[in-house]
């Protein structure tokens with residue numbers, strides 16, 4: 001059985017004051033069955049890790065460099081994330097692919113670096129609206145998966161997030177049938193490449209405008225093992241009902 005998972009991606013939001021939300025989440029989520037991972041800005045990592053240290057909530061980064069150290073001004077290595085208290089890192093988010101022109105090959109190199117440092121990776125894939133309208137969704141997802149996911153992936157070191165780019169932060173959500181189609185496809189791709197054991201143990205998260213009002217429906221979809229949540233993870237008030245819906249699914 002795959003443990004359900006809720007990941008909060010705080011993106012470039014939050015200063016020290018935002019830790020009150022994490023405190024409230026930790027206080028409320030003692031009994032949650034789902035695994036909960038919060039990925040705050042790098043500046044908050046060690047303070048966030050401190051806030052959740054007596055809870056089951058884990059802390060993750062939002063990106064790392066593929067190199068272990070060196071002359072890369074402004075970048076952060078996987079080992080540094082780990083040292084700051086992270087146990088995981090989001091890689092290949094569409095905002096990084098778009099804002100920083102990250103290719104799937106670069107994402108794959110970062111994934112290797114993260115595994116080397118002992119971090120679990122939450123790897124994001126997903127099509128743009130133009131790609132969907134051209135009927136290319138499955139081809140795009142297949143190509144991203146192929147290059148972003150290195151050999152050596154297991155259900156322990158890898159979580160995959162399907163995030164249609166046109167759904168992120170827009171309030172637009174694919175139909176449940178569209179979500180099912182892509183999630184079933186990803187599971188099948190993993191089976192072909194890595195075998196049934198890896199495919200069956202790897203969590204597949206849906207991401208893109210997940211809110212308290214649509215979470216239960218999305219969590220009922222075949223092969224959806226949880227969610228990667230942006231906007232609605234910023235407050236305990238919105239994130240807690242999403243976790244409750246996941247626990248009830």
Ligand code: PGA
Pocket residue numbers: 009163167168169170207208209210228229230231232
């Ligand atoms: P959203 O973001 O929930 O605000 O749409 C999801 C994400 O980018 O991970």
